[in-house]
Amino acid sequence: MKTAFDMLCDELGKYSLERTSELTEVSVDDIRKLAIEESEGEIWNIAGYASQAYDNGAEFGQALATLAILTGTVGRAGSCVGGSWYSFNTNPAFMAPTGTFVNTVPVLSMTDIMDSGQYAGEDYPIKSLFVAAANPMSSGGSSNEILEWWNKIDFIVVSDLQYSDSVKYADIVLPCAHALEVEDVLKGSYYPYVGITEKAVESPAEAKSDSDIARLISVEMGVGEYFEKTDEEYLRELVDESELGLERGITLDRLRVEKDICYDETDIKFYGGVFPTETGRANIYCETVVPRIDWGQELDPDFGHVPTFSLPNEAWPRGEVAKKYPFTLMSHRLRTRWHTGEFENEWMREIAPEPIVKINPSDAIARSIEDNSYVELFNERGHAVVRAIYADDIRPGVLIYPKGWQQCEFKEGGFSEMTSAHCNPFTVNTSFMDVAADIRPWGQGE
Numbered sequence: 179m180k181t182a183f184d185m186l187c188d189e190l191g192k193y194s195l196e197r198t199s200e201l202t203e204v205s206v207d208d209i210r211k212l213a214i215e216e217s218e219g220e221i222w223n224i225a226g227y228a229s230q231a232y233d234n235g236a237e238f239g240q241a242l243a244t245l246a247i248l249t250g251t252v253g254r255a256g257s258c259v260g261g262s263w264y265s266f267n268t269n270p271a272f273m274a275p276t277g278t279f280v281n282t283v284p285v286l287s288m289t290d291i292m293d294s295g296q297y298a299g300e301d302y303p304i305k306s307l308f309v310a311a312a313n314p315m316s317s318g319g320s321s322n323e324i325l326e327w328w329n330k331i332d333f334i335v336v337s338d339l340q341y342s343d344s345v346k347y348a349d350i351v352l353p354c355a356h357a358l359e360v361e362d363v364l365k366g367s368y369y370p371y372v373g374i375t376e377k378a379v380e381s382p383a384e385a386k387s388d389s390d391i392a393r394l395i396s397v398e399m400g401v402g403e404y405f406e407k408t409d410e411e412y413l414r415e416l417v418d419e420s421e422l423g424l425e426r427g428i429t430l431d432r433l434r435v436e437k438d439i440c441y442d443e444t445d446i447k448f449y450g451g452v453f454p455t456e457t458g459r460a461n462i463y464c465e466t467v468v469p470r471i472d473w474g475q476e477l478d479p480d481f482g483h484v485p486t487f488s489l490p491n492e493a494w495p496r497g498e499v500a501k502k503y504p505f506t507l508m509s510h511r512l513r514t515r516w517h518t519g520e521f522e523n524e525w526m527r528e529i530a531p532e533p534i535v536k537i538n539p540s541d542a543i544a545r546s547i548e549d550n551s552y553v554e555l556f557n558e559r560g561h562a563v564v565r566a567i568y569a570d571d572i573r574p575g576v577l578i579y580p581k582g583w584q585q586c587e588f589k590e591g592g593f594s595e596m597t598s599a600h601c602n603p604f605t606v607n608t609s610f611m612d613v614a615a616d617i618r619p620w621g622q623g624e
Contacts, residue, residue, distance in 0.1 A: 182463030220256030560595020
């Protein structure tokens with residue numbers, strides 16, 4: 179009988195330093211150096227910035243956590259895996275006002291649901307859709323596929339503060355308030371601060387806050403009794419009655435005076451090597467691997483017990499897809515936008531007036547693409563016509579674009595057409611950077 183450590187070693191034995199170097203294109207010497215630093219130094223392993231946007235991203239997270247366990251870089255000061263993410267308490271009435279939780283339906287399964295009328299093996303007709311705090315037509319995977327199932331829904335309401343792509347396909351649009359038109363409490367990740375945003379101006383015309391919209395709709399749906407509290411009462415629940423207030427003395431009244439409060443984040447996760455498992459020890463073997471959201475999808479029973487490696491769905495330069503679409507298409511964040519928000523801000527548009535794609539000059543010259551010229555990016559799902567910018571710091575074989583653009587900002591198509599709606603059955607996550615594409619001068623294709 180093999181131990182969990184034996185099975186882990188068997189899997190690791192498939193990857194010598196030379197094989198790992200070949201796969202990662204990181205030198206053997208650098209791999210050794212990183213291994214020594216991981217085992218001897220104070221290391222904070224941060225995961226989730228881009229790795230989660232690949233089909234095999236969960237494997238990276240599992241491997242990183244296992245590495246930290248083996249080297250002891252958890253449970254001690256200065257070392258960590260992941261980040262310090264503070265989550266506010268939430269009022270359960272918002273998620274399930276009648277006390278009965280409904281299905282969590284991943285958007286990646288919507289095509290199958292609308293085609294079959296079933297979900298998790300049972301009849302599940304979807305007749306209406308309410309979209310809030312989201313812009314799936316620009317931020318979802320494969321906007322053309324989204325539009326196909328979107329058009330099969332009888333009634334769609336979109337709440338938004340700008341004329342987004344999703345608004346264009348709504349039956350009813352509810353104008354919602356901007357963040358500067360409401361009071362709210364904010365807590366980000368990776369830093370021990372909590373702050374308050376003050377209401378600066380009144381909302382224009384008929385725009386209403388998200389909470390007011392929820393209250394008005396809840397009355398008409400017969401569940402108004404669960405949403406009777408005021409914004410003030412909800413904020414006090416989030417702050418005064420949460421860990422912030424009960425254990426750290428941070429209250430809504432303090433925030434209104436001090437604006438931003440830094441608190442002492444000294445908790446060491448898994449201190450002393452004690453883990454929240456049945457044995458109190460770290461598990462390097464997962465007996466039962468379950469999906470993040472289970473709707474009866476087919477799963478490989480032999481996958482994921484110990485860290486392993488599998489190829490990305492598309493973004494692999496030596497894969498089959500690369501023979502037709504040789505570039506990996508990746509995105510980065512614009513400082514002038516938050517996802518697709520603020521695209522109508524004229525001052526911000528002066529800084530970033532139109533969508534672009536960055537390309538290594540060697541790749542561009544090989545395809546007769548001139549610097550600052552218009553090009554067409556394309557794959558089997560869609561295309562986008564944008565301006566190409568030479569960038570020596572971009573790796574050959576990679577195309578990088580700033581995310582957050584609306585359809586109206588492109589000469590043709592859009593980046594969201596080319597992203598993938600492929601679904602890893604375990605992670606059930608949109609793989610925004612696991613995308614292959616090609617590029618050519620605009621007008622050269624059919």
